[in-house]
Amino acid sequence: MSRPGSVSVSVDQLRPGVVCSHSIDDEGGILLLGSGTRITEQVIAGLVDRDVKTIDIHPSDLAAMTGGKVGGPRPVRKNGREVGFSGVWEENISLKELLVDRFEEPFNEKRTEVLQRGLLGAKARFDQLERMIVDREIHSIDSIATISDAYARAILDDYDQTVGVMGAAEAEHDISRRSVQMAVLGMAIGAELGFDGPTTLEIGLAGLLHDVGLLVMDPKFRDPSNSMSPAERWEYEKHPLVAKECLENLRDIPVSVQLAIQQVHEQYDGSGFPRALRGPRIHIYARILNVVDAYLHLISPASNRCGILPHDALGLMLHHAGRGIFDPKVIRAFLKTETMFPLGSLVELQSGAPATVIRRKSDDYAKPVLVNQDGERLDQTDPENTILRPLASCNLPQMRIPISQMPSIQWNLAENRLLV
Ligand SMILES: [Fe+2]
Numbered sequence: 501m502s503r504p505g506s507v508s509v510s511v512d513q514l515r516p517g518v519v520c521s522h523s524i525d526d527e528g529g530i531l532l533l534g535s536g537t538r539i540t541e542q543v544i545a546g547l548v549d550r551d552v553k554t555i556d557i558h559p560s561d562l563a564a565m566t567g568g569k570v571g572g573p574r575p576v577r578k579n580g581r582e583v584g585f586s587g588v589w590e591e592n593i594s595l596k597e598l599l600v601d602r603f604e605e606p607f608n609e610k611r612t613e614v615l616q617r618g619l620l621g622a623k624a625r626f627d628q629l630e631r632m633i634v635d636r637e638i639h640s641i642d643s644i645a646t647i648s649d650a651y652a653r654a655i656l657d658d659y660d661q662t663v664g665v666m667g668a669a670e671a672e673h674d675i676s677r678r679s680v681q682m683a684v685l686g687m688a689i690g691a692e693l694g695f696d697g698p699t700t701l702e703i704g705l706a707g708l709l710h711d712v713g714l715l716v717m718d719p720k721f722r723d724p725s726n727s728m729s730p731a732e733r734w735e736y737e738k739h740p741l742v743a744k745e746c747l748e749n750l751r752d753i754p755v756s757v758q759l760a761i762q763q764v765h766e767q768y769d770g771s772g773f774p775r776a777l778r779g780p781r782i783h784i785y786a787r788i789l790n791v792v793d794a795y796l797h798l799i800s801p802a803s804n805r806c807g808i809l810p811h812d813a814l815g816l817m818l819h820h821a822g823r824g825i826f827d828p829k830v831i832r833a834f835l836k837t838e839t840m841f842p843l844g845s846l847v848e849l850q851s852g853a854p855a856t857v858i859r860r861k862s863d864d865y866a867k868p869v870l871v872n873q874d875g876e877r878l879d880q881t882d883p884e885n886t887i888l889r890p891l892a893s894c895n896l897p898q899m900r901i902p903i904s905q906m907p908s909i910q911w912n913l914a915e916n917r918l919l920v
Pocket of ligand 1 (some may be wrong): 765
């Protein structure tokens with residue numbers, strides 16, 4: 501509720517470029533913005549970093565600071581209503597509390613089929629939407645939000661299976677499909693971190709839209725694993741800013757999503773691009789998507805190597821997390837999301853038999869739930885069912901990186917360079 505004589509405005513509704521004619525305090529009376537402060541994206545990012553969701557402004561500043569918008573529903577909307585079904589996307593209700601408990605259930609084949617078909621459908625739909633965004637033919641995020649909405653529902657319905665199916669490596673790099681995967685895994689981490697529905701949906705939106713800038717740039721940049729000259733790399737590193745320009749026509753895109761899109765390639769230690777931001781100056785959505793991007797990059801084939809086994813990719817990320825390149829809180833959440841033997845991946849048991857990882861255990865991310873080739877759940881108190889090592893996928897060539905080799909591996913995330 502706003503204080504007497506002032507109007508409460510969501511930080512998302514602030515319009516960069518205007519100047520506050522009156523000072524703005526937080527609820528405790530501490531100065532947030534002095535009078536004469538120009539609202540910039542950095543100022544808004546600072547408020548978001550401080551977890552300020554609404555501010556009370558002087559009524560005379562209302563029109564200028566919000567462009568006349570105030571109150572009303574949140575920006576992630578569908579057909580004029582909040583997206584989702586009853587209560588699920590309400591603010592301040594953690595999605596984690598709403599996940600359907602399917603711990604005792606096997607992976608459902610029909611659900612796998614629906615998710616895989618959905619990925620193809622979302623890719624086709626998204627290909628079309630991306631082109632319309634680039635051509636500035638759409639002006640609202642509604643049609644894009646329906647894609648993240650559908651996958652957020654899938655996460656609620658079966659978190660483990662959705663992550664397992666959508667987090668699998670693909671043989672070829674494709675921007676649209678990778679963007680959908682980024683959105684889904686990003687939302688899964690958001691749910692693990694305890695975010696509510698509207699916040700989680702915004703992570704999905706940022707994941708879907710983060711690489712739209714590449715569509716208007718030289719096609720050779722669409723696969724970042726291709727080698728680039730220094731001049732080409734300089735050009736490539738502008739793509740988050742180009743994405744922001746492409747999205748300027750979308751009138752209802754939240755500021756937090758715009759910030760995240762520009763910051764997905766910033767690294768927590770300041771080694772990223774385009775602005776070498778570091779630590780909490782990087783929006784939390786971008787810190788989440790950066791971890792997902794790194795994982796998908798490692799498990800996918802590149803021009804000079806095949807994909808890395810999911811278990812070893814995660815191990816490599818944890819090893820390099822010690823350098824401070826990722827937000828530790830996000831890496832921990834990702835580990836809990838995937839487990840040490842990522843969902844959907846194959847392992848070899850002490851008995852020599854193969855098994856598939858199907859579910860997480862809340863109390864032990866080193867020992868996920870396994871099924872044998874007949875889909876039967878394995879008794880993990882039996883020493884024969886202890887995991888011996890990860891196995892390559894049946895469909896893709898994948899390479900191992902043993903723990904002993906990890907210290908000698910040079911990995912430059914910003915340049916997508918991995919020297920094994
Ligand atoms: Fe990118």
